[in-house]
Amino acid sequence: MSVNGKENERFGVQKMTEAIDQVADSANNLKEEAAALARQKGWTEPQRYDYDTYNADPKPGEGAGLSDLPEWASNAAKYEWKEEYGDVGPRNEELEKMLFHDEYLNRAGNKFDRLREVKVTAETTHQPDPVKNFDDAGLHPVMRENIKLCGYKAPTPIQAYAIPAVLTGNDLIAVAQTGSGKTAAFLIPVLSKLMGKAKKLAAPRPDLGNGFSESLDCVRAEPLVLIVAPTRELSTQIFDEARRLCYRSMLRPCVVYGGGPTREQRLELQKGCDVLIGTPGRLLDFMEKPHILSLHRVKYTIVDEADEMLHSDWETELSKLMSGGGTYTKQARIIT
Template sequence: RDEQLEAELFGEDNHVHTGINFDKYDSIKVSVKGKDIKPISMFDEANLHPAMKENVRLARYKVPTPVQKHSIPIITDGNDLMACAQTGSGKTAAFLIPILSNLFGKAKKLAAPRPPPGTRRYKAEPLVLILAPTRELATQIFDECRRFTYRSMMRPCVVYGGADVIPQKNELAKGCDVLTATPDILDDGTRQTLMFSATFPKSIRNLARDFLANNYIFLTVGRVGGTTSDITQKIMYVENHKKRDQLVALLLKQPPSRTLVFVETKRGADSLDDFLYSQNFPTTSIHGDRTQQEREDALLSFKNGRCPILIATSVAARGLDIKNVMHVINYDLCEDIDEYVHRIGRTARVGNQGLATTFYNDNNSGIARDLVKILIEFKQGVPDFLQE
């Protein structure tokens, strides 16, 4: 047992407290299409490897969320799975726990041999490949892999573009059993394929079938593409030339808290960052043209509270799970309702409550109908300008 590493992996900085609405998760409708597999109600029912049981305990996971209750036995049974569940509902743990638990105790037999000390060239042969759309999400999943492989023989690694290749190669050369990566061309092998997202547009579901077994299971928790009632959604009519003034007014009005501001373009992120900084707001920004080090520094400043206002483009912030984001502001409203769901889902994680404020004007009329549907479904107020 490594007490220092244990504190690093499972300490308070890496723990997200469940919110007051966590118990409401069990009231969410769940649909399972395909093989009928009994869900678990507690982690003790999942037949987890003893080391995984201990890691789940160290992570302070008390009760599985709905997506975990269904996904863990489905994956343990060896099925392909497409799972759609709302943001902040525990999807990462839903696939990591059963995958890794199944391999604990088998790693010595299945894993590639570790290279002798001092060996420079050695081929990594991972047993598990996890693909994520962004570098930040890949790193976030890798951190979870480190937690759940604690005190096991399995070694996780992460690779992505935009960073120095040599250190990544050196890490792979030490051996890799669980590889988290951004996409590239892959060789097929004997595999179990699992897909998890908060949204699955029909076009993506159709495409995904090319990569899943014919008898794959489709799991939905809530409505496909739905959000969560833990988020209070407010839509404000704001003309483009008044957005900056309205944003400043919002930031001055709210108590100090982590706030994520979404803009449409990289140039817009830089420009708004400069403007807010000139107004003495502690801001930082993140987008695809930043170097990996700049992106990591910006996220660290946001997480540790040095810069509690983060300006981001949609792609850069996709899937990020950051503690205590209390307010999401759609400064530039996106054109796609699924993107809207992903954006506002950065707040109100794991049963906590959050606020999402959206600036809307006539340029956003293309998303109005879908926006009204989301607001009505989750019992949010629909302003008159949208009803018209």
């Protein structure tokens, strides 16, 4: 609604009108300042994505054109193991800074200690004692180091009970509020148990330290861990946490989700995958191509946001995923 000068005087809203203009100008200035700051941090203007180029099979001379297109979350940098490494890989300071010291990483809030006051109810035939600190939890040395790099000082209530439950081979159903550390609660014990066995259990994969040739080095992805989540946002969040907790280990995480180019995700799988995170639809798409993905090595199956995933809308997809691996006979299921 517009108000002219005479109406301003008549209704006595002159000061209000001036204030509205000032607020509008201030808001525009803030937007410009925020945009300038975002550009300084490396953010760019939104642009259309060329899905046809990404999903097409590469043709001679085509690869150079792909480098100008923006990256997807599934292509995020991860620790790449080399055959020359011993039991623990060397530090990668550049990757370490990216994984653990980025200014956008979530950190514990000022009232984090209040989480310890949360009452935990556990229903089980044999309840393991909750862990009070990560150093005494029986975790692999690499995992303990990664936890310190993540800045985790002490287990949250859900972690204190979930870690010993998984380490002792129990199935687990966990319910906790958002922000209570559920993702780390299932990733820490699962990845820790596999770190010392990866060479024995993992499928063959190329030595990425010598580069990767799509025509020569592709393998079938045979993950040891399958994590199913309902949305791509949640899947990529779990993937980011897995990248941190798999650091300096042989375990290689991958993520697949709808809305992203299948070719890029396929190539990541065919470089080798030990920890696979994904949405049901895209996981099933790759399962229909057994030369790309097989779940016969799966030791742990994790269903995140189970209250949504177990809804009837997901019943068909989840049944197919659960029948694709050997998890049910090995008592290694986690539902959160």
